[in-house]
Amino acid sequence: MVPLNWYIWLSGALFIIGMAGFLMRRNIIIMFISIELMLNAVNISLVSFGNFLKDMAGQVLTLFVIAVAAAEAAIGLGIIIALFRNKATVHVDEMNEMKG
C-alpha cells in the first residue's frame, strides 16, 4: 500500500511545476497549459484523499473540476483568439497598455 503522503507530495510537486510555468513563460498558450497542470495536481490530491478516507466525494469533486477545466479551456482559448486578432502577439510581456 502506497502511503497517502506520497500522493500528496506528487500532487504538490506537480502544482508547483505548473505554478512556476505560469509565472515564468512568455507564451500565453503555455501559461494555459500550466493552468491545466495545476488543475490536474488538485485532481490527484482529491482522488487520493477520497480513496484513503473511503469517501466518494473526492471523485465527484474531481468530475466537477474536469468539467470546469473544459469550460475554462474553451473560454481561455476564445480570449487568446480575440487577443491575437487585435494585437497579433501571444507574448504576455508585449501587452502593456495598462502600464502607468
Add this chain to the structure above:
Amino acid sequence: MIEKLIFGYLATAIIGLSILVITRRNPVHSVVLMLILFFHIAVLYLTLNAEFLAAIQIIIYAGAVLVLFLFVILLLNLKEELVVERFVGIWPLGLSAAIAFAIMMILSTTSFVKGPEGNIGVDIIKSETNTRVLGKVLFTDYLYPFEILSVVLLVAIIGAIVLTKRRLKS
C-alpha cells in the same frame, strides 16, 4: 512492493514530463508531452480505484482539451516562436515564488491530521463497480452542484462563441 514500484515510475514520469512541458520552446512539443502526461495521470487514477475518472481523463483531457489547444496553436507563428526568448524578464522572481510555495506546502503536510472516514470502501467499489457507486453519490448528494455545472458549461459555450465572433459590418 509492486505498487510502490508502479507509483515510483508514475511519479517520476509525471514530474519529468511536466518539467519538459513547461520548458519546451515549441508549443506543439509541449502539447504532445502533455498528452503522454495525461495518460500517466489516468493510470495513477486506476491505482486509486477510480476507473471512471481514468476514462474521463483520457476522453475529456486528452481527447477534447488538448485538441482545442492544438487548434489554437495553428494561429501561432511557430517559426518566430522557435527563436524568441522563452521566459519573461523577471523569471527568477516567479521561480522563487514557486519555491516559497513548495516550502510552505512541505511544512504544512507534516502536520496533516486525518479526518473522519466515509463509508464507501474499496470492497463496496469492487462489488458494485466504481461507475455505479459514483453515479449514486453524484445523483443523490451532489445533484444540485451537478445542475449548476450544466449552467457553467452553457456559459462556456455562449462565451466562446461571443468572444471569437467577428463583428459584422452593417
